[in-house]
Amino acid sequence: MNKWIYLLVLSITTSIAFSQSTVSGTVVDDADLPIPGVNIAIKGTTQGTVTNFDGEFTLQDVNNGDIIVFSYVGFKTQEIAYSGQDTIDVKLEVSAEALEEIVVIGYGAQSRQKVTGAVSSVDAESIQDLDPLNAASALQGTTAGVNVTPNSGSPGAESNIRIRGISTNGNSAPLIILDGFQYDGGLNSINPQDIESITVLKDAQAAIYGSVGANGVVLVETKTGKRNQNAVVTYNTYFGLQETTRKLPLLNANEYVLMLNESYANAGQTLPFPDISAIENDTDWQDEVLESAQIISHNVSIAGGSEKTDYSFSASHLDQEGIVAPEKSNFKRTTVKLSVNTDVRDFLNLKANVFHTNNRSKGINSFGLGSVLFNALNIAPIISRDRDNLDGTIDLGNEVVNPLTQINNTFNDFESNRLSGSFQAELEYIKDFKLTGRYGFNSSKLNNREFFPEFNFGTSKVFTRQENQVNLNQQDFYDYTFDLFHTIDKSFGEHDVTLTLGMTVFRSHGEGIFGSRTGVPNNSYSFADLGTATGTGDQQTNGSFVSEFRRLSYFGRLQYEFKEKYLLSAMLRRDTSNRFGPNNQTGWFPSVTTGWIISEEEFFDLGDWFNLAKFRASYGELGNDSIGDFLYSSLLNGEAEYVLGPDQSLVSGQALGPLANPDVKWETAKKLNFGLDLAFFDRDLSVTVDYYNNTRDDLLIPGIPVSGIFGVAAPGSSSPTLNAGSVENKGLEMAFNYSKIVDEDFSFNVAYNFSTINNEVTAINGAPFLEGGVFGVGQLPPSRMEVGQPIGYFYGLKTDGIFQNQAEVDAHPSQQALGASAQPGDIRFVDVNGDGTINEDDRTYIGDPIPDVTMGFNFTLNYKNFEFSTYSFANLGQEIVRNYERDQVNVNLLSRRLERWTGPGTSNTEPRVTAGANTNKVFSDYFVEDGSFLRVQTISLGYFFPEQILKPINASSIKVYAKIDNAFTFTEYSGYDPTASTGAPIGGGIDLGFYPLPRIYTLGLNVKF
Amino acid sequence: MLNFNFKKIMKMKSYKIILSLFAICIAISCSDEFVEENAPFQVNSDSFFLSETDYNNALIGAYDLLQATYVNVILGEIASDNTHAGGESATDVVGWQQVDRMQHTPVNDNLDDVWDFNFAGVYRASYIIENEANDVEFDGKAQIIAEARFLRAYFNFELVKWFGPIPIKPDGRFELGDELSLPRSPVEEVYTLIEDDLLKAIPDLAVQAPEVGRAPKAAAQALLGKVYLYQDKFAESAQQLQAVIDSGQYHLYGTRDGEDFLNLFEFFVENGPESVFEVQYSGAQGAGFGCLQCSEGNVAVGFSGVRGYNGPVYVSGFGFNLPTQETVDAFSDDDLRKELSILDIEAWKAEFEAQGQPVTYTIGNQDPVTGHTGFYNRKYIPRENEREPDGNLTHPNNYRAMRYADVLLMGAEALNRGGINDELARDYLNQVRERAGLDPVTSSGAQLLNDIYLDRRLELMGEGHRFFDLVRTGRAADVIDGFTPNKNEVFPVPFEEIQFSQGNWEQNPNY
DSSP: OHHHHHHHHHHHHHHHHTOOEEEEEEEEOTTSOBOTTOEEEETTSSOEEEOOTTSEEEEEEEOTTOEEEEEOTTBOOEEEEOSSOSBOOEEOOBOHHHHSOEEEOSSSEEEGGGOOSOEEEEEHHHHHHHOOSSGGGGGTTTSTTEEEEESOSSTTOOEEEEESSOOOSSOOOOEEEETTEEOOSOGGGSOGGGEEEEEEEOSGGGGGGGGGOTTOEEEEEEOOOOTTEEEEEEEEEEEEEEEESOOOOBOOHHHHHHHHHHHHHHTTOOOSOSOGGGOOOOOOHHHHHBOOEEEEEEEEEEEEEOSSEEEEEEEEEEEEEOSBSTTTSEEEEEEEEEEEEEEEETTEEEEEEEEEEEEEEEOOOOSSTTOHHHHHHHSOTTSOTTOOOOTTSOOOTTTOOOHHHHHHTOEEEEEEEEEEEEEEEEEEEETTEEEEEEEEEEEEEEEEEEEEOOBOSSTTOTTOBSSOEEEEEEEEEEEEEEEEEEEEEEEETTEEEEEEEEEEEEEEEEEEEEEEEEOOGGGOGGGOSTTTOOOOGGGEEEEEEEEEEEEEEEEEEEEEEETTTEEEEEEEEEEEETTSOGGGOEEEEEEEEEEEEGGGSTTOOSOTTEEEEEEEEEEEEEEEOOSOSOTTSOBOOSOOEEEETTTTEEEEOOOOOSOOOTTOOOEEEEEEEEEEEEEETTTTEEEEEEEEEEEEEEEEETTOOOOGGGOTTSTTOOOOOEEEEEEEEEEEEEEEEEEEEEETTEEEEEEEEEEEOEEEEEEETTSSEEEEOOOTTTOOOOEEEETTSOTTEEEEBOEEEEOOSHHHHHHSOBOGGGTSOOOTTSEEEOOTTOSSBOSGGGOEEOOOSSOSEEEEEEEEEEETTEEEEEEEEEEESOEEEEOOSOOSTTSOOBGGGGGOOOSTTSOSSSOOOOSSOOSTTSSBGGGEEEOOEEEEEEEEEEEEOOHHHHGGGTOSEEEEEEEEEEEEEEEOOOSSOTTOOOOOTTTOSEESSOOOOEEEEEEEEEEEO | OOOOOHHHHHHOHHHHHHHHHHHHHHHHSOOGGGGOOOOTTOOBGGGOSSSHHHHHHHHHHHHHGGGGGHHHHHHHHHHSSSEEEESSSTTTTHHHHHHHTTOOOSOOHHHHHHHHHHHHHHHHHHHHHHTTTSSOOOTTHHHHHHHHHHHHHHHHHHHHHHHSSBOOOTTSOOOTTHHHHSOOBOHHHHHHHHHHHHHHHHHHSOSSOSSBTBOOHHHHHHHHHHHHHHTTOHHHHHHHHHHHHHHOSOOOTTSSTTOOGGGTTSGGGTTOTTEEEEEOOOSSSOOOGGGGGGOSSOHHHHHHSOBTOBSSSBOOBOOEEEEOHHHHHHSOTTOHHHHHHEEEHHHHHHHHHHTTOOOBOOOOOOOTTTSOOSEEEGGGSOBSOOOOSSGGGOOOOOEEEEEHHHHHHHHHHHHHHTTSOHHHHHHHHHHHHHHTTOOOOOOOHHHHHHHHHHHHHHHTTTTTOHHHHHHHTTOHHHHSTTOOTTTTTSOOOOHHHHHHTTTSSOOOTTO
16 A cells, blocks of 8 residues: 555656656748758757757657757747747747858958958858769859869869969969868868868958968868757768760771871871771770779768757768779778867867878879870770780880770779868957967878889880889878967947957978889789889889978958948968078068948938948958978989999989079969949849959969070979069959749749959060970970960960962972971961961960850759759860870871861861871961860759658658769860860860769768758 | 047956966967978088088989980981981981981970080089089099099080080089070180090099099090090190000900900990990889980980890880991991991891791881881890880990090091101001901001091991081081081070070071
8 A cells, every 4th residue: 555655656746846748839930931950959958859841849858947949040049938838839030140141261250241352152052962072173163263173084183273363383272271270181082071161262351371372262161060959960872873974086997097098108108008808806995995983972970069069070981983994093082070169168168170081092094195095095996905915016106005904004002091180279368358279280191002013015115014013102291280369359339340360380291201112923913012022222212202391470460340331351461481591581461351331321222122232342462382392492302323333233422403592482462352242132132243453473483494504404403493473363253143932832042153364474584485284295385474475375386277289388488397398288387477487486376274254053943842953164265285196107096087188179177197297296276176165063853851751760851862963064175074184374274185074973862860 | 439548458457367368379489490491301502512422422413414415326326327317207206307307497305405414414513523622622532523524524525516606614503694694605615625624634533443434534535535636636636545545455346365346335345445435324223204314224225226126136126226228338248347337137037037036027217218228226226135114215235435446546537637647547547447357458648538537437337426527527518418518517506595595695507
């Protein structure tokens, strides 16, 4: 009996004491539309939930007196005390503050409304839609004025990012700041799914980065957890198939044989194929070499937070095979990231992020003379695919080998492990006075192993090796960025002032060791290691390097606002760096950015439809210190080797390396920008217009060609780096963004941006021009940097049709000086300087690789549970040089050569084929093509599973999608890919057989719990 | 408006906190010294030439550029009437093809190489000579400086032969800006510098070079004799050359027991008794087309080999530098040098096929003016050997830069043309002829001179001297197809160099 009473009393008291209940309700916004994803938490606990697709929620285990917190981005947080209600319906108010998106601006953040510089950003949602392999691609077409071109289509390739044109003939890469610290590892090693936002500082706004800001600054912020949020688990995965976007039209075996016979006949030489019926093979080499390849990605992340702490954890794995030789060309990336942010006290906040990336890749020779694709384009179709040794077949010169054999004899392995992180403490030691200390570091270890087996590709082929060799290469890099700065935020009546004052230290240290050895046992990659190889004496080599870079900077920024509509920001930075000689070690970089929010003025009253008009102007001086190290020092790091002694052994000495320049200093960028930010229709439509004018002075010109009398041709020596030029870039950028929520089922977003670039070299001191780039073999450099022209323009002969008969040849100035007399069927060159002979002096501007206009167009649409998005971009007005046709009499030819001249009137565009001396291969506009293109980068269609499916498994969202990357490219360019470029300022835009970017068909799944 | 009560601010305790925090920051912060660093683990020019080892190492650096003079040898042959350019086709190595036809212009990558490589040699040798008067003293310093002077003279001599007037700087290296102000010194001044360097070097050079491959005294004397001969200074020339001949250090290979003349250019006779000076090469290090001047092997040898060759003794090459029929016919049938200098590929093939050993090869350039002749330059074509890839660029055949036979012939020429001693001249010539299996001559005067000229061609076939011999004796126009007098005696200064000088240097006449 007592037992029962006891139990009864116990149950009554417990139920009173823990009176736990369940409460449910709906959350809507001020238009009474339900808001999904609202965070609901019980204050002081880790309990919470999230509203579903219809804005409904159910919260368990709520006690009397608990405070329930409703929070969501863009709305004012509400707290409601629970006192036994069964339902709580909440209407959240739009937060005026939250309307102002917060933009990271370097050593701080600012609301978008108040930003006075030219700043563009890409948010996590766009990155999610684009789902790029390389985070850099998220900037292409989405940010005005930013041009991203891949280095190559091969897996794991990096991209070149150029902000507002090419302003230097040195390193044009912008500074990348990851969570506040300098990150030199390339955007390819960051998991795009970890990125919260990418912000690009395009004008003098970047001046706070002083001597590293001249090329623009890309600020990457990674995802963090959210306060007061239950842990959200996300899993994203996709599987894709890749294929080449194009195959070039080449001759087949029959056409090849006939063309070759004709070319020998035209030169008066014996026909190589007297009996054309004896041809046995007809190999389509591109088919043999290009395959479908797969790509798989997994990404999992967990993020959440309590009142004082938030955390996020993510891990990802990407596995991509190459469309050329997938087993020998592939890329795997594994990343892990952990970040924690906690308010230790009200006045002290600590943040810590750590990332680890492991990249593993294998590659094939993929760009230029001797690359796999180059061989596939040039090798004769009459050779069987199984023929490894080309002896006995037609003589194709010394480079062209069977590409399949080349693939089979390629062995390498590249691995990099990178650990990066940052630790930050923010201390508000007095109200409005904050001290921030931050330590960010990167540590990376690169390992590379290459094995070249003994193999006979054919007598006298450059790839033929009589001895095998293994090369090992290990490099270690460690760098850190230490920031210490004050931020003082004070308001005096209608004046708001923010002062940032501090210092940054950057140090980077690198070491590398390499070794090679011959005599690998069994000629097999399985034994390719320095310790196992058996070579001795001169058959073993080793080398090493040590690099050290240090920079010390002091900076200050004053941001002043008056009446919240007159904005001014002034910055000054002082940098010293060990790259600059003692004469020029310190640089000062000032800048000013101003803004006027016209729409806040009383006189501005055009109606409710015109929400924002802001005018911006900025001017600043920034620097670029990306040159080699210790160029002011005459180092004895040249090569000095001779052979002495009766046993003829190698002896080493010492000799001067690259010529020194004791006055070397940073490049200075002077940036002027005028901008207008407009918003209409409740900010549904926003328009941004910017006009920029950038001058880059004191261009650091590495290896400026100098006379041979300075010994620069000696082994290990080279020309000095001088500050010798200036370049100007100016243009207009416009970005339109229209986003509309029509009703709860239908919403869409349209964005369009374009920018123009007008690039001109304005001075080169000490030389009339600089040359660079490679065309053909033994020809003069095809690209120039010269006053009055765009940087890296193509300099060659102009053509004027084909000579149809001898009379035309005789009527025209002699072309003999180019190497051979002209004959009917040869290209006629224009006598540009009118001196009566055609020679190298008749070269002139025949194109340039810089686009005149770049555009992006993005469209996203949401209808019920479907989501459709497409991203495209276009570059117009640039030219590309076709340089993948080997100049050798027996190689295969592009199908366009079938249109060749064979007699008067047969062609005025394609010259005759001949094995004899001729001038048709001299660099001229015959090899320059229009590279303009429009690329539909992404088309994707996604479906969100409805509530009925989500509820039973407690998922908050499940999306399946199908996506095509690199869907269509509209271009007249005849090569594989019109984005082909090394990105070199002088010598870029020359296609040596660029590994094409693949088209990828993907199916993916995103799940959120 | 601003409400700034200074006194009130100062009373606040908080200001003390602010100040102390600023102070902490300044204490933690770095000074500019942080940035002052020397290149880690690197020698720079301030810390060089401080010890004997430094001088030795620098000397090796200067010798290194001798290996790049392969261009001088092969292009010198192609320019003359001895050989056709050859190659894969009539447009293979366009620069060489144009020189073969005497149609070269200032825009010529390969002539630019001749300029660049030889001036690089001058630069490295000058660096050592600059440091002659340092405080550093050690035994053997004079020898090293002397060798540096010899090398500078060697490179300058090549440059003046090829380009005529060139910039010179006796005190040391050229400095940035010199190309705008230093003139192309007239040929006489260049020769004066060369003579000066050699005259200073000769007393300090040892009779036996400290190591095989380095320059002995005789090398400088022989070079000086050659330099005098090129200027028609016959008495001085004869004096230097006779010093070499009378030293007794050298003899014609094949005239003593155990020596077979036909082996003169084989590996085991390298640095032999006939070599007064030899440029050393080795196959032990890899090379690539990206830096031909970096190769430790003899690039000219690989280029001269038989294309696609498969067979005994030799290995394949690129098929350049092909002796003409006319050249082959210049040898009389009993001249041993015919077999020494010329490989008749069809005859060779037939000889081995008769024994059942197959020989195959391919033909590249078939152009009648510059292409296949059926003959190859046997002295300097690739033999079977061990070497690193790229095998075509790393043949270890040494270049006999100065042979005793050449010394004898130059001596004969100087004695004859200077009217000094025809009998001795004839004696020298006949020593060479007898070794070659020919009967002695009895001529004198102008007839003897013709005999000397002919023998020079036959003896030194394939060694890069013919073109310059023809030019300096005024016979080039008669013998070389396409040779334009008052133009082709020298080669054009590279286009780039004229532009670098920004008007300071003028091009050679008629280019």
